[in-house]
Amino acid sequence: MEPTLHHWANHLAATQLSQWLLAREWIIVILQSIHIVMLSLVFGCAVVINLRVLGVSARGRPVSTLVPSLTPWMYGALLVLLITGTFQTIAEPMREFVAPAFWAKMTMVLIVFLLTAAFDRAVRRNRERWDSAASKPRGALLFAVVSLTLWIAIIFCGRFIAYTWNFYA
Amino acid sequence: MTLHLILQTLQNNPLAAAIRGESDPIRLTTWFFPIIETFHVLSIAVVFGSIFMVDVRLLGLAKRDGTVSQISGEILPYTWTAFGCAVLTGSLLFLTKADQYFHNLQFELKFLFMFLAGVNMVIFHRGVYRHVLDWEQAARPPIGARVAGAFSIALWIAVIFMGRWIGFTTNI
Numbered sequence: 001m002e003p004t005l006h007h008w009a010n011h012l013a014a015t016q017l018s019q020w021l022l023a024r025e026w027i028i029v030i031l032q033s034i035h036i037v038m039l040s041l042v043f044g045c046a047v048v049i050n051l052r053v054l055g056v057s058a059r060g061r062p063v064s065t066l067v068p069s070l071t072p073w074m075y076g077a078l079l080v081l082l083i084t085g086t087f088q089t090i091a092e093p094m095r096e097f098v099a100p101a102f103w104a105k106m107t108m109v110l111i112v113f114l115l116t117a118a119f120d121r122a123v124r125r126n127r128e129r130w131d132s133a134a135s136k137p138r139g140a141l142l143f144a145v146v147s148l149t150l151w152i153a154i155i156f157c158g159r160f161i162a163y164t165w166n167f168y169a
Numbered sequence: 170m171t172l173h174l175i176l177q178t179l180q181n182n183p184l185a186a187a188i189r190g191e192s193d194p195i196r197l198t199t200w201f202f203p204i205i206e207t208f209h210v211l212s213i214a215v216v217f218g219s220i221f222m223v224d225v226r227l228l229g230l231a232k233r234d235g236t237v238s239q240i241s242g243e244i245l246p247y248t249w250t251a252f253g254c255a256v257l258t259g260s261l262l263f264l265t266k267a268d269q270y271f272h273n274l275q276f277e278l279k280f281l282f283m284f285l286a287g288v289n290m291v292i293f294h295r296g297v298y299r300h301v302l303d304w305e306q307a308a309r310p311p312i313g314a315r316v317a318g319a320f321s322i323a324l325w326i327a328v329i330f331m332g333r334w335i336g337f338t339t340n341i
Contacts, residue, residue: 036333041221152211
């Protein structure tokens, strides 16, 4: 009996689109490169926001203007990441489907974007509170630490798909 | 040839062998290259992400929040720190197959594009940027700033593309 993941991976790999993509390595190179460019935008924004909230970068724009100006870019980049990721998966389904790193990554991506959206909303709703000279709300510091950790873990998992999937195929 | 000797020495030493993950009975070193490579990805992500934030203002596309000089002052320290980490991690990766990488077309193009990005940056900082306080409040940045911003984004995207491409063109 073929395991379910393997079954679906083989099913997807047999489709015309998958074969078409796989036959053209240059497309996969481009998809992966766009993926890296987009994750740079997301991670760059995350680093700027989180270090600002943590008070590591002391000067600069107030949190209340910083966060709403950066989060749209993060959401836009996420969309492109999902698109390029989908096509990469269609091209080489077994790779993603069998790798625990992939599932860990997607779970963390979901969590971190939900947290980011919640934080975004909290900041937009109460701008004055976020700009006050007093120390940031504890929830904000927790968010910053958790989200930075998640981003780094996501990027590790993303890279490690390539190095681990063949052990599970 | 001296160059050949240098490259061979770079890749035939215990450190390079360890990162390549050779002759390790417990296979721990197998993971050195992927880990170093991931820190390389994290570094370049910050480099490109931060440069993008500045360039988008040079292009006049993100005016709502922060002027060019403000953002540059705030962001560029990140950029340089991350670039330093990218150079460090990149050097360790280079060690593993110095000879092969050095003669790899995509590797060479990557450094060419980085060099051009550097040239673009120097020209901009010595030219248009010197009077940034005069033009950053205007509706549209001067043509020099927009050209510098466009070249910067294009060149760094090219660096990323070439970097990723290297992985597809070297043998394991």
